Amino acid sequence: MKILDEEKDLLLDHEYDGIMELDNHMPKWWLWLFYFTIAWGFLYLVYYQFTGVGLTQEEQYEQQVAMAIEQYGLSPDGDNAATATAIDWNIETDDASIENGKNIYMGMGNLCFTCHGAAGEGLVGPNLTDSFWIHGCSPTELANSIAIGFPDKGMMPYGSGARISDEDMTDLISYIASLQGSEPANAKPVDQARATNCTIQ
Template identity: 35%
Template sequence: MSTDNNPMSDPHDGSPDIIEGHRYDGIQEYDNPMPGWWTAIFWVTGIFGLLYIIGLNTGWVNTYEDDLESSLQQLEEVRQEFQSQNPVVTIDSTTLAAVVSDPARIAAGMELFSGQCAACHAPDGGGLIGPNLTDEFWIHGGSNMDIFEIIRVGVPEKGMAPWEAIYTAEERASLVAYVRSLVGTTPATAKEPQGEVYEGA
């Protein structure tokens, strides 16, 4: 910016491309062009915005709904693949009746029992904090399904955690097999009977 009495040197002196400035009340203001890269960005942004709007309305560009539908489809494919590799196991009384007489499942259950259950029920099932598992008395029912369900949901008010998130249905069935095998054995130290006599198979 310059005045008539205080002229500013022109940075474009000698350049044939100088843009003449404007003069107002003796004040001269030069109108310099924008940098080329700035102008290019402006035009590119405008063209991109125009193409994007056209694309959204013609299906050339995916909308949010399109992306959501695609993501849900991919999720469904992953879910189906997981289910095919990990089929849902249904445990019922018939299944457990076969499991409790399988020596391999009893052995698998013993390993699981030793790792988690022995701390409360004693390694031989005689009972410590938890009840004695070797007698015919049961607090929450003594059928195979009763035992399976107690292992699944636990007894939080008595300090027994639910094991559904830790052990699979097959592993819980193996635990039932081992617990059932303890009935009638003689532990080193048997805790007093608790609950009611269960006379079923």
């Protein structure tokens, strides 16, 4: 065999306890791979450590939190109230606003109808057509209820957690206001212990 024939040329001139070593070189492809990892490691170091172009884990985390806040309209400490109370909400009465509000209410993005009923009569969530409200019925309180949600009761911020614009919020509360006194079938009874009488205006 070729390897055995060459053995005497490859033998290195040292020996320990009868063990000898052959001068076998690493294959070229293996060496190049090794050099490549060194070069890659160096680029990595420069990219992440020195230029600041690459984001560290901490920076990535902060970036994602910021994106979530933006997307879901949340504040870092979970207090959404600032979003809703900073605005002077009012109720629109024109058909276009109410139509848009209805589309949001009935849409798959925010899922209001799944818990409050297609006519606002109430299911899992309370009836939105009567004049009894648990969390207040001023436009700001309504916007607050919607923006913050009641996660422990199943309602995410904006119904499903999908943020809506301030303009859409106005249309949505306007739609709810338009449902007042509509007396839909199968209306959910008032939660007497918690709700108080209040008229949206």
